[in-house]
Structures are given as C-alpha cells and as structure tokens.
Amino acid sequence: MSPLPAMAVLLPLFSALVLFFWAKPSPLRSGFSVGFSVAQALLCWWLAMQTRHGEILACMAGNWSPPYGIALVVDPLSAVMMALASSVAATAVLFSHYEMPAARQHPLRMPLVHTMMMGANLAFATGDLFNLFVAFEITLVASYALMVIESDSWEIRHAVPYVAINLVGSALFLTAAGLVYSLFGTLNFADIIVRSGSLVGDPRMTFLVIILCLAFSIKAGVVPLHHWLPNSYPTLPPACAALFGGLLTKIGVYAILRCLGTVFPPAFPGVYEALGWLAAVTAVVGGLGAVSRDRIRDILSFHIIGQIGLMLLPAALMTRGGFTAAILILWHNMVVKSSLFLIGGVVLAIHGTDRLSKIGGLLRASPWLAGLFAIQAFSLAGLPPLSGFWGKLLALEAGITRYEYGWVAAGMIGGVLTLISMVKIWNSAFAAASVEPAPTTTDTRLWKMAATISILCVLTLGMTVLAGPMVKLSRVAAAGVMDRTGYAESVLELVGKDRLGGGMP
Amino acid sequence: MTGLSSPILRASSTLAFFMANTLSLYLLLRGHHAPGGGFIAGLVTASSVVLLGYARGPEKFGRVLGADPGLIAGIGLAVAGATALVPILFGRAALEHFFWILGNNGWSFGTALIFDVGVFLVVVGVTTKVVASFAASSCGLPALVAEEERRYSSPSEEPLEGTRAN
Numbered sequence: 001m002s003p004l005p006a007m008a009v010l011l012p013l014f015s016a017l018v019l020f021f022w023a024k025p026s027p028l029r030s031g032f033s034v035g036f037s038v039a040q041a042l043l044c045w046w047l048a049m050q051t052r053h054g055e056i057l058a059c060m061a062g063n064w065s066p067p068y069g070i071a072l073v074v075d076p077l078s079a080v081m082m083a084l085a086s087s088v089a090a091t092a093v094l095f096s097h098y099e100m101p102a103a104r105q106h107p108l109r110m111p112l113v114h115t116m117m118m119g120a121n122l123a124f125a126t127g128d129l130f131n132l133f134v135a136f137e138i139t140l141v142a143s144y145a146l147m148v149i150e151s152d153s154w155e156i157r158h159a160v161p162y163v164a165i166n167l168v169g170s171a172l173f174l175t176a177a178g179l180v181y182s183l184f185g186t187l188n189f190a191d192i193i194v195r196s197g198s199l200v201g202d203p204r205m206t207f208l209v210i211i212l213c214l215a216f217s218i219k220a221g222v223v224p225l226h227h228w229l230p231n232s233y234p235t236l237p238p239a240c241a242a243l244f245g246g247l248l249t250k251i252g253v254y255a256i257l258r259c260l261g262t263v264f265p266p267a268f269p270g271v272y273e274a275l276g277w278l279a280a281v282t283a284v285v286g287g288l289g290a291v292s293r294d295r296i297r298d299i300l301s302f303h304i305i306g307q308i309g310l311m312l313l314p315a316a317l318m319t320r321g322g323f324t325a326a327i328l329i330l331w332h333n334m335v336v337k338s339s340l341f342l343i344g345g346v347v348l349a350i351h352g353t354d355r356l357s358k359i360g361g362l363l364r365a366s367p368w369l370a371g372l373f374a375i376q377a378f379s380l381a382g383l384p385p386l387s388g389f390w391g392k393l394l395a396l397e398a399g400i401t402r403y404e405y406g407w408v409a410a411g412m413i414g415g416v417l418t419l420i421s422m423v424k425i426w427n428s429a430f431a432a433a434s435v436e437p438a439p440t441t442t443d444t445r446l447w448k449m450a451a452t453i454s455i456l457c458v459l460t461l462g463m464t465v466l467a468g469p470m471v472k473l474s475r476v477a478a479a480g481v482m483d484r485t486g487y488a489e490s491v492l493e494l495v496g497k498d499r500l501g502g503g504m505p
Numbered sequence: 506m507t508g509l510s511s512p513i514l515r516a517s518s519t520l521a522f523f524m525a526n527t528l529s530l531y532l533l534l535r536g537h538h539a540p541g542g543g544f545i546a547g548l549v550t551a552s553s554v555v556l557l558g559y560a561r562g563p564e565k566f567g568r569v570l571g572a573d574p575g576l577i578a579g580i581g582l583a584v585a586g587a588t589a590l591v592p593i594l595f596g597r598a599a600l601e602h603f604f605w606i607l608g609n610n611g612w613s614f615g616t617a618l619i620f621d622v623g624v625f626l627v628v629v630g631v632t633t634k635v636v637a638s639f640a641a642s643s644c645g646l647p648a649l650v651a652e653e654e655r656r657y658s659s660p661s662e663e664p665l666e667g668t669r670a671n
Contacts, residue, residue: 061600
C-alpha cells in the first residue's frame with residue numbers, strides 16, 4: 001500500500017482550495033500556484049520513476065475492499081501520463097503567470113486549473129469505473145468554467161456545443177457504468193477482470209464495450225463526434241488552450257486504452273474494426289480541417305482531432321506493438337500540442353491576432369520563437385530524427401505487421417496533411433514578410449513567455465535524444481496495460497483474494 | 506421586486522425551516538449506521554434554505570445563510586479533504602475512518618461524521634449559491650454582488666433576463 005497515488009490527487013485539491021479562498025490575485029498568489037503545480041509535477045515524476053520497470057502502485061481509499069472501496073492503481077502508463085500532464089499544467093500555469101500582470105488575472109483561473117489537474121490525476125490513477133466517471137466530471141466541470149470565465153458572448157456561444165455534447169457523453173458514460181454494475185455486480189477494474197472471464201461471448205458485454213467506447217470517443221473528439229472541439233478551443237486564452245489541448249482529449253484516449261486493453265477481455269473484433277476505421281476517418285478529416293483553417297489556434301485545434309485519429313489507429317490493432325505506438329504518440333502529443341498552443345499565444349501577444357493572412361515576418365522579429373516553433377511543429381509532423389518520428393514508425397510497423405494497409409494509408413495521409421498545415425503556419429507567420437509591420441516591442445513579458453515554452457521544448461528534445469529509453473518505456477507501459485492478470489493480482493493482493501468472488505481469469 | 510413572497514409563505518417558512526433542519530440533523534447523525542448522511546441531510550437543509558430565500562425575496566436570497574454560500578462550500582470541501590489527508594500523515598490509507606463506542610449508553614462516534622459534515626456544507630453551500638444566483642438573475646437582478654462580480658464573473662456577463670439593474 002503506497003500513499004503516493006492518493007497524494008497525487010490530494011495535493012492539487014489542497015492547492016485549489018487555498019487558491020479559492022485566497023481570492024485576490026497577486027504576484028505572491030501566482031507564485032504559490034506555480035510552486036504547487038511544480039511540486040505536483042515532481043511528485044508525479046517520482047511516481048513515474050517508481051513504476052518505470054512495470055511496477056504497479058496501488059492503494060485502497062479508506063482501506064475498504066472492492067466492490068465498496070475505490071482502488072487507486074498507478075501502472076507505468078498512468079504514471080507517465082500523470083507526469084506529462086502535470087508538467088504541461090505547470091508550464092501553462094507559469095505561462096499565465098507571465099502572460100499578464102497578476103492584478104489583471106481572473107481570480108478563478110488558478111483554482112480551476114488546479115481542480116482540473118486533480119480530476120486528471122484521479123482519472124489516470126483510478127481503478128474503478130464510477131470513479132473514472134467522477135474524475136471525468138471534475139475535469140469537465142472545471143473546463144466548462146474555464147471556457148466561459150474570461151469570454152465574451154460570442155465565445156460563450158461557441159462554448160455551448162462543447163458543454164452540450166460533453167454532457168451527452170457524460171450521460172452515456174453514467175448509463176454504461178450502471179449497466180456494468182448490473183452485469184458484473186462491481187465497478188472495480190480488477191473485480192471486472194476477474195468476473196468477465198465467464199462472460200466472454202455474452203452480447204451484453206459487447207453492448208457495454210460499444211457504449212463505453214462511444215462515450216470515450218465523444219470525450220476524445222473522434223469523428224463524427226468531434227464537432228464540439230475545433231470551434232470551442234480557439235476561444236480559450238492561450239494558457240488554458242494549451243492545458244485543454246494537452247490534457248482533455250488525451251484522458252479520453254487513455255480511457256479507451258485502459259478499457260479495451262485492461263478492463264475488458266480482448267474479444268470484440270467488430271468493435272476494434274469499427275474503432276480503427278473511425279480513427280482512420282478522424283486522422284484524415286482532422287488533417288483536412290487543419291489545412292483549411294486560417295488562424296493558428298484553429299489549425300492547432302483541428303490538429304488535435306487528427307492526432308487523436310493517429311493515436312487510436314494503432315491502438316485499434318489490439319496488438320502489443322500497436323499499443324506501444326499509440327502510447328508513444330499519446331505521450332509525445334501531450335507535450336508538443338500544448339507548447340504549440342503556447343507559441344500561438346505568444347504570436348497573439350505580439351500581433352494582437354493569429355490570423356495567418358495578417359501576420360508574418362516572425363522569423364526575423366523573434367528568431368527564438370521561430371526556433372521553438374520549428375522544433376515542435378516538425379516534431380509533431382514526425383520528421384526524422386525528431387521525437388514524433390518514432391511513434392509514427394512504430395505505428396507503421398504495427399499496421400503493416402497486421403496487413404491493415406487501409407489504416408496505414410489513412411495514417412500516412414493524416415501525417416502528410418499535418419506536415420502541410422505546419423508548413424502553412426511556418427510560411428505565413430514566420431518566413432513570409434509581414435503584411436502589416438510587426439509592432440516593435442521591448443516587452444520583457446514576451447521573452448519570459450518564450451522561455452517558459454522552452455521548458456516543454458526541452459522535454460520534446462529530451463524525447464528525441466532519449467528515443468531509445470522512451471520507446472522502451474512505452475513498451476513497458478503497453479505490456480502493463482495489456483497484462484490483465486497482473487493488474488488484477490496487484491489489486492487483489494492488497495485486499496486478500498478471499499474477499500472476492502470467482503477465480504482468476 | 507419580491508416575486509413569490511406572501512405573508513402566509515413568509516410566516517410558515519420559518520417554521521418549516523426549523524422542522525426541516527431538525528430532520529436534517531437527524532439524518533446527518535444517523536448516517537454512519539443507517540440510511541442518511543451528509544449528502545441527503547445537506548439536500549434537506551438546502552431545500553429549507555431555498556424555501557426561506559424565496560419567501561424573503563430574490564434580493565435577500567443570497568444572504569439568507571448569513572455568510573457567502575461559496576465560502577461555506579469551500580470550508581466543507583476543506584473539512585472533507587482533511588479527513589482524506591490526515592490518515593495519510595499517520596501512515597494509514599487515505600480517507601480511512603475510525604470508530605469509537607462511548608460508554609454503555611449506546612453512544613458512539615465515528616470520524617466518518619467529520620467527512621459527512623464536510624459533504625453537508627458543500628451541498629448546502631453549492632445548492633444555495635446556484636439557486637440564489639438563478640433566482641436573482643431571472644428577476645432581472647445581477648446574479649452576483651459587486652465584489653463577487655469582479656472576482657467570479659466574466660466581464661461580459663449579464664443577467665439571464667431583463668437588463669442589469671443598478
């Protein structure tokens with residue numbers, strides 16, 4: 001029994017509460033917020049270090065045994081997800097600290113960001129389906145508020161589909177959780193693993209898997225359930241957009257991986273096939289959408305959708321290699337996507353707009369930012385030897401091994417479209433001469449914002465240099481997600497096997 | 506604007522308030538052993554507060570509790586969070602609860618009651634805040650007082666119906 005998983009949830013709860021009571025924004029308050037988000041990132045990296053060989057840390061809330069108690073289970077996938085998510089959050093918090101003077105900050109932004117982190121950590125750490133729902137809701141409720149607190153009525157209008165569709169998704173998820181309880185008599189993942197053995201081939205279980213996949217697909221933004229995403233994300237302030245882009249849809253992908261890989265037996269070929277084709281369509285549609293847009297943040301928002309497709313394509317193969325590729329792309333994407341949103345934020349701060357037809361000349365005006373963008377954008381597009389390349393290579397290998405040439409082709413098209421849209425941003429915003437002369441500014445704020453982004457850039461470059469260990473770590477994580485017996489045993493050890501019905505699978 | 510208010514409602518709401526809260530206290534205290542607990546007790550109390558608020562009119566709704574409902578909810582969350590944190594500091598599982606029997610007269614005390622009180626405060630605070638804001642907003646009044654407006658609302662926010670009354 002390790003208290004660390006619980007601490008990773010309680011720490012952001014504590015800081016969110018302090019920031020809620022400490023309502024008046026001041027530099028000291030911002031410092032507190034930055035300090036606690038960094039502390040939380042360190043805690044999560046510590047968790048990741050502890051689980052890097054495939055160890056599983058588990059604890060039961062309140063020492064209750066399942067099905068009454070809630071298990072918090074951290075395996076390598078969860079731990080690295082938590083570490084990257086909290087690093088992204090810490091950077092976003094630091095960025096919003098430099099973005100504007102403390103007195104002008106919205107007093108609720110920081111408490112909400114910390115609440116969102118609490119929800120994300122709980123989603124990654126939980127070993128219980130209903131608790132996963134709760135974690136989703138904590139994250140989403142915080143995100144609903146973040147979406148509207150600093151917006152005008154035009155932006156609120158774009159937030160409405162986001163809230164509406166996510167509420168439908170939550171209702172679907174809750175229904176599925178109820179049905180899981182009626183079928184298995186438990187919501188604990190380990191308990192479901194044990195009891196699902198005797199239900200293989202039962203159409204009710206197939207139905208459940210379909211509903212759960214549908215609910216998670218809504219959260220992840222899979223085509224045709226993606227409509228809420230590309231119009232709502234660009235209305236967010238850049239720091240929040242970075243957090244949303246790096247975190248929210250990724251929790252949906254994580255839930256799909258966890259559900260298909262760990263919780264339910266790998267016995268639904270029809271579901272995987274459907275998921276794969278949806279992912280293929282998602283990759284292409286996301287890429288096309290990105291190419292068609294004109295504002296940096298719009299392009300990046302459509303990219304999120306395309307990237308979700310690229311993550312789910314290898315995952316739908318349901319092989320060890322496919323999961324490895326999906327996990328590597330997922331990890332890489334969290335870091336790169338949020339740093340690109342932050343770079344968009346700096347462009348917005350320099351020019352007052354991020355419409356590509358109105359801006360330009362940034363290569364000359366701020367070469368440092370151009371360098372950051374080049375690294376992140378071409379890493380996202382997967383140019384060798386940058387870090388995004390390795391995930392794509394593994395995905396390609398996994399796809400060809402299973403003779404899924406249609407999916408491989410869709411992934412390639414998606415990748416090329418990503419590259420085209422990145423080149424589009426590069427050409428218009430950075431390389432081309434400006435239509436209107438860029439306002440010359442000596443604002444030190446911009447330097448600090450760019451310096452903040454380089455933290456994430458260092459992470460990306462670290463993934464490039466340490467590509468070998470990263471691939472190895474994602475193999476360990478994939479093995480952990482697909483090791484159903486090991487997952488169940490690590491929880492059952494904690495509570496004593498005699499307290500559970502049924503034998504091991 | 507007083508909306509729903511009538512002398513009969515105003516007179517009976519105080520009585521109903523005390524009756525409902527007696528039930529609520531009973532539900533809160535029995536929660537450890539029998540159906541009840543912080544959440545359901547919080548809902549009972551919150552509905553009595555809402556009744557009182559409607560009887561007094563939307564202008565005074567937000568001040569029925571005598572304190573900012575948001576603050577009450579925050580304190581409740583802190584209390585509930587503390588019951589999760591404190592056992593960890595003593596090397597036990599998060600949220601682990603302990604139980605003592607006090608003497609032979611059938612009295613007992615469980616630390617789960619502290620958690621329940623936290624939940625109770627959260628439910629009362631949040632429900633009151635939400636209903637009060639909607640009540641004020643749908644009567645054409647600003648949903649938040651001036652200080653809260655600066656703190657919590659979007660710069661472009663307006664009451665749901667009607668125009669901002671100054």
